[in-house]
Amino acid sequence: MKRTNLSAIGISKTFSRTGSNDSLPVLDMIDFAIQEGEFVSILGPSGCGKSTLLNILAGFEPADIGHATCCDDPIQAPSPERAVVFQSPLLFPWLHVQDNVMYGLKQKGISKADSEELALKYIKDVGLEGFEGYYPSQLSGGMQHRVSLARSLVLNPKVLLMDEPFSSLDAQTRYSMQQLLLRLWEDNRKTIVFITHDVEEALLISDRVCIMSQRPGKIVEEIKVTFDRPRDISLTSSQDFSRLKAHILTRLLS
Amino acid sequence: MMLNDRENDVNMKLAGFFLPVVLFTLWYIFTLDGGVPAYLLPSPGDLASTGIDFAIGENPPYGGTLFVHTMASVQRVITGFGLAVALGLPLGFLTGRIGLARASLDPTVHLIRIVPGISWLPIAMVWFGVGETTTLFLISLAAFFPVYVNAAQGASTVSPMLIRAGRMLGANDLRIFTTVIIPASMPATLAGLRLGLGLSWAYLVLGELTGVTYGLGAVMMDARMLGNVDMVLVSMIFIGFFGRISDIALVKSFRKFGLLKNGDRI
Ligand SMILES: Nc1ncnc2c1ncn2[C@@H]1O[C@H](COP(=O)(O)OP(=O)(O)O)[C@@H](O)[C@H]1O
Numbered sequence: 177m178k179r180t181n182l183s184a185i186g187i188s189k190t191f192s193r194t195g196s197n198d199s200l201p202v203l204d205m206i207d208f209a210i211q212e213g214e215f216v217s218i219l220g221p222s223g224c225g226k227s228t229l230l231n232i233l234a235g236f237e238p239a240d241i242g243h244a245t246c247c248d249d250p251i252q253a254p255s256p257e258r259a260v261v262f263q264s265p266l267l268f269p270w271l272h273v274q275d276n277v278m279y280g281l282k283q284k285g286i287s288k289a290d291s292e293e294l295a296l297k298y299i300k301d302v303g304l305e306g307f308e309g310y311y312p313s314q315l316s317g318g319m320q321h322r323v324s325l326a327r328s329l330v331l332n333p334k335v336l337l338m339d340e341p342f343s344s345l346d347a348q349t350r351y352s353m354q355q356l357l358l359r360l361w362e363d364n365r366k367t368i369v370f371i372t373h374d375v376e377e378a379l380l381i382s383d384r385v386c387i388m389s390q391r392p393g394k395i396v397e398e399i400k401v402t403f404d405r406p407r408d409i410s411l412t413s414s415q416d417f418s419r420l421k422a423h424i425l426t427r428l429l430s
Numbered sequence: 431m432m433l434n435d436r437e438n439d440v441n442m443k444l445a446g447f448f449l450p451v452v453l454f455t456l457w458y459i460f461t462l463d464g465g466v467p468a469y470l471l472p473s474p475g476d477l478a479s480t481g482i483d484f485a486i487g488e489n490p491p492y493g494g495t496l497f498v499h500t501m502a503s504v505q506r507v508i509t510g511f512g513l514a515v516a517l518g519l520p521l522g523f524l525t526g527r528i529g530l531a532r533a534s535l536d537p538t539v540h541l542i543r544i545v546p547g548i549s550w551l552p553i554a555m556v557w558f559g560v561g562e563t564t565t566l567f568l569i570s571l572a573a574f575f576p577v578y579v580n581a582a583q584g585a586s587t588v589s590p591m592l593i594r595a596g597r598m599l600g601a602n603d604l605r606i607f608t609t610v611i612i613p614a615s616m617p618a619t620l621a622g623l624r625l626g627l628g629l630s631w632a633y634l635v636l637g638e639l640t641g642v643t644y645g646l647g648a649v650m651m652d653a654r655m656l657g658n659v660d661m662v663l664v665s666m667i668f669i670g671f672f673g674r675i676s677d678i679a680l681v682k683s684f685r686k687f688g689l690l691k692n693g694d695r696i
């Protein structure tokens with residue numbers, strides 16, 4: 177039996193602007209349970225509270241009502257067990273690629289030799305062999321995202337939380353990043369929560385799609401995506417795919 | 431701009447030479463025989479020979495004394511500036527990040543900062559007498575403010591997202607401070623250090639003018655009383671020279687220790 181790895185239990189969140197009485201309800205009773213090894217996309221229009229939800233799952237912000245759990249423990253603070261891949265790579269600009277990837281290992285107190293070996297392995301996995309000594313400013317956007325992915329994966333997290341990680345990339349680079357992510361995921365079957373506003377992306381990569389409504393965001397529908405893996409870009413022109421896509425778009429627009 | 435970067439660089443370098451060459455030529459022409467008298471402005475040639483004698487010559491009273499005077503001055507700059515850094519950096523980083531530290535320190539620091547550094551001279555002479563201690567006090571005081579203000583500014587503007595990245599990678603509060611906040615504040619901090627080091631040289635001269643035995647400022651004052659304009663100017667040139675060297679050394683050491691990311695233009 178697969179265990180429930182990550183769940184949201186009745187999460188609501190309202191932002192209030194300091195110094196005024198305006199309040200902005202952003203999340204409304206979000207409930208879901210994600211199994212170990214499952215790849216789930218959360219799909220919603222921009223501004224509906226996706227990042228807010230992810231920040232709560234990551235432990236960056238508390239929920240107002242309800243709570244999130246990881247392996248049955250309540251989430252209270254950020255932890256390398258729930259590694260985050262942000263929308264922008266957010267690498268440390270003063271560290272070169274290898275040191276960026278080794279950063280989390282250092283915090284864990286892993287020996288230098290071991291962390292070097294691990295870092296080199298993951299740098300290779302994301303296709304950046306030979307760029308260990310480059311600084312982030314010397315890399316393209318896509319390469320920076322690869323480093324960002326490597327520095328999270330190297331920590332062997334239980335859950336990978338990804339907040340529209342490829343939305344700033346051009347179509348080609350985005351596709352190759354999706355393929356890279358899937359290839360790595362096939363190898364180790366991490367639990368992944370992948371936030372996106374792109375319907376095709378969600379359908380191409382995930383096992384399940386949770387559709388969020390306009391703000392205040394709530395989950396209006398969950399859809400199992402059963403296309404065979406590995407999924408190819410040609411899938412997007414199949415009838416089943418188009419039908420599912422149309423269904424989701426209608427849901428998003430309603 | 432229409433020029434590409436490389437062309438631009440070469441042109442910029444050439445442009446930098448233009449003004450010095452013009453000034454030097456004018457200086458040369460004006461100090462030819464029958465021009466400006468030497469007791470006001472010595473000719474380039476006279477000045478050069480005085481400078482060489484100061485460095486390696488034997489003519490009393492200044493011949494060959496450059497080294498001792500320079501060492502005395504450099505030591506004061508290092509001590510005074512070092513003190514300013516030892517106080518300014520930690521306090522700056524703390525005020526930049528911790529609300530309580532900012533609330534309790536910042537208003538007072540800025541109040542003191544309003545008082546021009548030079549106006550501390552008389553009271554410093556009352557407290558510390560003329561010479562050594564007064565000089566160190568003036569240097570530390572003057573250099574403290576830019577170091578403190580810029581470190582605080584750098585630390586307070588570190589991207590909160592970068593801090594989140596550090597947290598989710600497992601860094602605790604202390605490690606966030608040492609491995610994210612401090613390195614991320616380095617560009618601003620270095621700017622403050624450079625300003626502070628420049629002020630250190632300025633206040634070194636002010637302090638030394640009040641009366642110390644050794645030091646480039648002392649030579650300057652001494653030479654003025656003897657009516658030796660050449661030596662006054664030569665001392666000024668050496669102070670400028672060493673000031674610039676120390677600035678370059680500061681920036682270089684930052685690069686060497688990896689505190690500046692590659693490609694940062696200073
Ligand atoms: N820290 C905050 N303070 C106030 N309002 C916020 C804050 N963070 C997000 N919001 C608001 O909450 C809403 C949802 O934001 P977000 O979760 O970033 O949306 P999404 O990621 O789906 O585009 C937006 O209207 C945004 O302005």
Ligand SMILES: [Mg+2]
Nearest residue numbers: 226227339340
């Ligand atoms: Mg977002």
